[in-house]
Amino acid sequence: MKIENAQFRVDGGIHPVYNKHLAKDNAIQAMPLPSLLRVSMSQHLGAPAKPVVAKGDTVLRGQIIGEPAGFISAAVHAPTSGTVKAIVQAPTATGQSVAAVEIEPDCEDKWRDDIKGNPNWESLEVKELIDLVSDAGVAGMGGAGFPTHVKLSPPPNKTIDTLIINGAECEPYLTADNRLMIEQAENIWTGCRIIMKILGAQTVRVAIEDNKPEAIEAMEMAMASTEGNVAIVKLKTEYPQGAEKQQIFAITGKEVPSAGLPMDVGAVVENVGTTLAVWDAVVNGKPLTERVTSVTGTPVSKPGNIRNRIGTSYGDLIEFCGGTEGDTAKIISGGPMMGFAQSSLEVTTTKTTSGLLLLPPKLVTNYSSTPCISCGRCVDGCPMYLMPCELSQMIEAEDYSAAREINLMDCIECGCCAFQCPAHRPLVQHMRQGKGQVMIMMREEKEKEAEKTKD
Amino acid sequence: MPAEGRPACGGNNSTTQRFERINMTEEKTKETEPTYIVSSSPHAHSGDSVQRIMLDVIIALIPALAVAIYFFRMDAVKLVSVCVVSCVITELVCRKLMKRDAGVMDFSAIITGLLLAFNLPPSLPLWMAVVGSVIAIGIAKQVFGGLGYNPFNPALIGRVALLISFPAAMTTWYAPFDSTTSATALGTLKEQGVYGFDDAMALNYFTGNMNGCIGEVSAAALLLGGAYLLMRKVITWHIPVSYLGTVALIAGIMWLINDDFNMPPHFHLLAGGVMLGAIFMATDMVTSPVTRKGMLIFGIGCGVLTMLIRKWGGYPEGVSFAILLMNAVAPLINRATKPRVFGVKKA
Numbered sequence: 123m124k125i126e127n128a129q130f131r132v133d134g135g136i137h138p139v140y141n142k143h144l145a146k147d148n149a150i151q152a153m154p155l156p157s158l159l160r161v162s163m164s165q166h167l168g169a170p171a172k173p174v175v176a177k178g179d180t181v182l183r184g185q186i187i188g189e190p191a192g193f194i195s196a197a198v199h200a201p202t203s204g205t206v207k208a209i210v211q212a213p214t215a216t217g218q219s220v221a222a223v224e225i226e227p228d229c230e231d232k233w234r235d236d237i238k239g240n241p242n243w244e245s246l247e248v249k250e251l252i253d254l255v256s257d258a259g260v261a262g263m264g265g266a267g268f269p270t271h272v273k274l275s276p277p278p279n280k281t282i283d284t285l286i287i288n289g290a291e292c293e294p295y296l297t298a299d300n301r302l303m304i305e306q307a308e309n310i311w312t313g314c315r316i317i318m319k320i321l322g323a324q325t326v327r328v329a330i331e332d333n334k335p336e337a338i339e340a341m342e343m344a345m346a347s348t349e350g351n352v353a354i355v356k357l358k359t360e361y362p363q364g365a366e367k368q369q370i371f372a373i374t375g376k377e378v379p380s381a382g383l384p385m386d387v388g389a390v391v392e393n394v395g396t397t398l399a400v401w402d403a404v405v406n407g408k409p410l411t412e413r414v415t416s417v418t419g420t421p422v423s424k425p426g427n428i429r430n431r432i433g434t435s436y437g438d439l440i441e442f443c444g445g446t447e448g449d450t451a452k453i454i455s456g457g458p459m460m461g462f463a464q465s466s467l468e469v470t471t472t473k474t475t476s477g478l479l480l481l482p483p484k485l486v487t488n489y490s491s492t493p494c495i496s497c498g499r500c501v502d503g504c505p506m507y508l509m510p511c512e513l514s515q516m517i518e519a520e521d522y523s524a525a526r527e528i529n530l531m532d533c534i535e536c537g538c539c540a541f542q543c544p545a546h547r548p549l550v551q552h553m554r555q556g557k558g559q560v561m562i563m564m565r566e567e568k569e570k571e572a573e574k575t576k577d
Numbered sequence: 578m579p580a581e582g583r584p585a586c587g588g589n590n591s592t593t594q595r596f597e598r599i600n601m602t603e604e605k606t607k608e609t610e611p612t613y614i615v616s617s618s619p620h621a622h623s624g625d626s627v628q629r630i631m632l633d634v635i636i637a638l639i640p641a642l643a644v645a646i647y648f649f650r651m652d653a654v655k656l657v658s659v660c661v662v663s664c665v666i667t668e669l670v671c672r673k674l675m676k677r678d679a680g681v682m683d684f685s686a687i688i689t690g691l692l693l694a695f696n697l698p699p700s701l702p703l704w705m706a707v708v709g710s711v712i713a714i715g716i717a718k719q720v721f722g723g724l725g726y727n728p729f730n731p732a733l734i735g736r737v738a739l740l741i742s743f744p745a746a747m748t749t750w751y752a753p754f755d756s757t758t759s760a761t762a763l764g765t766l767k768e769q770g771v772y773g774f775d776d777a778m779a780l781n782y783f784t785g786n787m788n789g790c791i792g793e794v795s796a797a798a799l800l801l802g803g804a805y806l807l808m809r810k811v812i813t814w815h816i817p818v819s820y821l822g823t824v825a826l827i828a829g830i831m832w833l834i835n836d837d838f839n840m841p842p843h844f845h846l847l848a849g850g851v852m853l854g855a856i857f858m859a860t861d862m863v864t865s866p867v868t869r870k871g872m873l874i875f876g877i878g879c880g881v882l883t884m885l886i887r888k889w890g891g892y893p894e895g896v897s898f899a900i901l902l903m904n905a906v907a908p909l910i911n912r913a914t915k916p917r918v919f920g921v922k923k924a
Contacts, residue, residue: 132919136623138621138623139621294621367919367920368919371919377919377920378920379920379921379922380918380919380920380921382920450611450613451613451614452613452614452615452616452620453613454620458618458619458620458621459618459619459620459621460618460619461618461620462618463613463614463615463616463617463618463620464613464615465612465613465615479620481620485621486614486620487622488614489622492627492683492724492725493722493723493724493725493726494725495627495630495724495725495862495863496725496862496863496864496865496867497630497862497867498862498866498867498868498872499625501867501868501916502869505919506918506919506920507916507917507918507919508916508918509867509868509911509915509916511867512911528915528918529918529921532918532919532920532921535618537618537619537621540619540622541619541621541622541623542623542625544625544626544627544629544630545627545725546622546626548617550617550618550619551617554617
């Protein structure tokens with residue numbers, strides 16, 4: 123076990139105002155059950171789960187209420203015991219309207235009867251471990267929420283040699299992962315060893331930005347007695363060090379190929395929260411029914427890191443943090459760089475709600491964008507080495523094939539370009555618009571191809 | 578809407594804590610319904626703006642402006658005022674005619690006015706300065722759509738148009754504090770060939786006590802402004818260093834080969850408009866490449882063209898033409914120096 127500095131450095135990146143001090147020292151608090159939980163069937167990218175309960179049913183905590191639909195999908199479990207009040211269409215953090223199960227807690231918080239832990243997980247087969255993770259509905263808790271059991275089942279022709287535990291938490295304001303590492307380092311480390319066993323990975327790197335010395339210390343203690351090629355990698359504090367491809371490069375010097383996956387360079391990256399959920403799923407046999415969300419921003423009276431049940435409304439979370447002081451101009455699900463602005467406090471938490479950020483009016487200025495002055499700051503800032511200024515102009519001119527040609531699809535929407543742009547151009551919006559159009563083009567091409575082969 | 582305000586469970590660790598859902602009952606919603614701004618990520622910004630960048634450039638031009646006024650007195654004051662005012666008015670009129678918002682608030686027309694004045698000889702009739710300003714803003718900038726769309730540096734287009742239209746007036750010079758006309762350093766070199774260049778002369782050239790356009794004379798003031806721009810990260814070192822370096826290198830090589838026909842490299846750095854060009858004109862963001870590698874190529878190209886014109890061209894000075902020619906190829910340089918995309922192997 124050793125602590126090392128990252129050996130490689132991705133060009134680009136930015137240094138936003140972090141404001142982590144608002145919540146980083148506040149220990150995780152468990153929030154009491156609210157009067158109603160609304161569990162969205164869309165907990166991650168891909169098809170939403172199918173609700174398998176009906177109005178009036180009584181459910182126990184951990185009981186499946188949404189069945190996975192398709193391979194890239196994870197089960198959704200009841201976050202507490204109670205009665206199903208209704209199946210409704212409710213908005214998600216990304217603005218879609220998706221089926222959601224409303225549960226009125228009975229305040230017993232009774233777990234499903236057949237929950238049983240596996241303290242001797244080391245004796246279990248890999249297949250059994252993956253099933254435990256899958257049954258628990260574990261999905262990536264850092265951002266996109268990719269179902270974890272899918273990530274842990276690489277095709278047989280890919281060998282995974284490096285497991286990276288992502289504790290970078292490079293988004294400004296967010297402190298949930300920091301607290302998890304400080305308070306539950308042992309369990310995270312156990313989760314990591316479970317994943318190691320599943321993947322057969324020999325090398326483990328725990329990546330933490332150097333602005334989290336306490337988290338580094340805690341993880342160091344937890345990992346101290348472990349033999350083998352395991353290390354903590356200190357990353358320079360810079361956004362987006364937590365982005366998967368950039369993090370793999372910083373640690374291994376390998377670039378995930380364009381349109382490829384981390385497994386193409388023999389790596390898997392798991393967020394610390396996900397790793398903890400794997401521990402909970404395997405060692406305690408508990409499905410994923412809660413997570414820690416940073417409720418922060420200057421308008422929040424008592425910012426904190428709140429352990430809440432999946433399905434807790436944003437309004438309840440804010441209320442639990444003492445409500446607000448002063449005006450709130452923007453409410454963001456996630457962090458300021460990649461999070462989603464919300465129009466309603468009725469939206470509820472999911473497995474991926476890492477933060478709930480409130481911004482005061484003075485940090486939310488309405489800019490009107492002006493033409494690009496070719497300053498090149500977006501080019502300097504892009505961690506994918508794209509030319510956002512050119513892409514944006516092509517997309518404005520609706521020349522999507524030209525934008526595709528200069529690698530529009532490699533954009534990770536991290537927002538470094540728009541953060542830097544002095545003309546306040548909506549660069550990320552342009553990228554999303556362009557990517558959507560290119561997706562349509564690609565689908566049409568595929569259809570044509572399919573027709574050709576038919577003939 | 579779900580059932581209203583049912584008391585929440587006490588929770589595992591809290592017996593006294595009770596809270597109700599906020600904004601859940603309809604009347605409450607009506608009363609307090611706040612509106613939140615919804616926009617695409619990112620929700621944070623560096624705070625930089627086009628206006629701030631332009632303001633920084635104006636601040637960086639102040640030392641050179643002070644030197645110009647010190648050496649050329651009312652001539653400098655008049656030229657600068659006329660150019661700035663006519664540039665701003667031209668911008669306003671054009672925007673009005675094109676039915677676009679005013680645009681003057683980005684300060685770029687002020688910079689064009691300042692830079693155009695800096696590129697004019699002190700004795701130029703003021704009406705010519707007005708003509709130059711109208712050409713710079715009207716033809717070189719607004720015809721293309723305004724700030725950001727102009728392919729060429731507007732101030733340089735204004736200057737070159739004047740140089741071609743009024744060659745005599747544009748090449749009549751007088752030395753600071755002297756009413757008799759005489760040639761510039763580069764003019765003398767072109768007309769009479771190599772002359773003695775001692776340290777005292779070099780110091781005069783460095784401080785700005787020489788014939789020339791009002792804003793180009795003082796290398797010291799321009800370097801001070803350049804340092805400010807670098808410090809504020811408005812420009813990077815790439816263009817000025819590669820431009821000046823190339824000029825020094827080519828001049829140095831020619832001087833080493835034969836100093837009977839060539840002036841030493843520090844003469845070429847201090848005489849003429851290369852300092853003004855390298856620090857303030859070639860670094861114009863709109864008309865220069867966006868990639869670092871592209872900026873180096875751009876600067877080298879400017880340096881080579883400047884020296885070619887100075888040595889073999891018809892004009893004694895080549896900075897304006899060099900930069901304008903390189904402006905024309907800036908988009909091609911951008912294309913050629915496109916960075917390798919992360920995860921894409923070099924072809």
